Amino acid sequence: MTDHSTSWTTCDGILFYCRAGFEKDCAAEISHRAGELAVPGYCQAQSNSGFLHFHVVDPEAMARLLRALDWRDLVFPRQWLGRLRRIEGLSEGRRVEEILDALPSELTAISQLLLEYPDTNAGKSLSRFCRRFHRPLSAGMQHAGVRMTPDSRAPRLHLFFEDSGAVELALSDPERCASWPQGIPRLRMPRGAPSRSTLKLEEAFLVLLQPRERSALLRPGATAVDLGAAPGGWTWQLIQRGLQVTAVDNGPMHEEIMASGLVDHRREDGFRYRPTRPVDLLICDMVEQPSRIADLMARWLQQGLCRAAVFNLKLPMKQRFRAVQDGLKRLPAADSRGRPLAIRCRQLYHDRDEVTVAVLPILS
Ligand SMILES: C[S@@+](CC[C@H](N)C(=O)[O-])C[C@H]1O[C@@H](n2cnc3c(N)ncnc32)[C@H](O)[C@@H]1O
Known part of the structure; x- marks a missing residue:
């Protein structure tokens, strides 16, 4: 104070x-x-x-x-x-x-x-x-x-x-x-974004990342995977910033997003998909048990498949703080090379029955 x-x-x-x-x-x-x-x-x-x-x-x-x-x-x-x-x-x-x-x-x-x-x-x-x-x-x-x-x-x-x-x-x-x-960070629904959930990721970048982290992670040419991507509100946030995105979902992606030339759509199971090369950022909005999502994120980070991850944990009807604690405990404190990771978690204004988590390398 x-x-x-x-x-x-x-x-x-x-x-x-x-x-x-x-x-x-x-x-x-x-x-x-x-x-x-x-x-x-x-x-x-x-x-x-x-x-x-x-x-x-x-x-x-x-x-x-x-x-x-x-x-x-x-x-x-x-x-x-x-x-x-x-x-x-x-x-x-x-x-x-x-x-x-x-x-x-x-x-x-x-x-x-x-x-x-x-x-x-x-x-x-x-x-x-x-x-x-x-x-x-x-x-x-x-x-x-x-x-x-x-x-x-x-x-x-x-x-x-x-x-x-x-x-x-x-x-x-x-x-x-x-x-x-x-x-409450009030954000305007951007024109051209295919779903309102785009605001969740925009708010996550604003609230969970510091300005230096945003410019290090969200730069043109950086690579990302979006698990549970359709119709593409989260992918839209990334391509606006010039990232190249692999969008994994059996559902259809919005046409304009595909027309950007920055998105490779894979109709695969997000729990099985693995990138051929490590990516800078993993994002995930699949509706699943929070423990299952946290374990998946932990595997990507620990195996060096991504440098950072931003994802949602959908919460149960009761004991929601306990579910958050349990989800966060499953995340690694360090990446595949032993470098420490920062873990931040909030129920954003645009979140409903969920919280958003960011796991990021600590910048020197
Ligand atoms: C909440 S929606 C994602 C909305 C998206 N973030 C957006 O902004 O448009 C959840 C998506 O996860 C996909 N999904 C659920 N389970 C999946 C799985 N195992 N593999 C791939 N996608 C999955 C669903 O098909 C659905 O499109």
């Missing part, structure tokens, strides 16, 4: 955003992480709400948790925020004043003010209210002496509205919390 403001010390818990319906999985993950850090606390969540609270009573344990959390290491949470306080029963004509009164006096400068709401149908009805309320609130804050600083490391202030009368005030650290409002 960047020590720009002592208001962090007044946080009494963490607010997590997640995909609605995955609150229990998020809670299982947070409880596991808190256990590893010896932070006693408890989760409070409502099914299908799209968020949950982790309460911590001991301030020292709270500080330990705040220092250790990084959104990049979390699977189910889209965002985490240090919770300052909750206000209920905001009155319509005095919302700005009531919020200003509740701000900790230590909070003197912020890099951004974000008005957010749960990513649910009910929550979305608050988007207009939040857009309109932003201007009077930021004016009121400036008037009250809370400065907007251009220092991008200064904390961001989040107001998370459950309805127009109840709000959580919370802080995020720009260096260790997701940068997108609501933790």
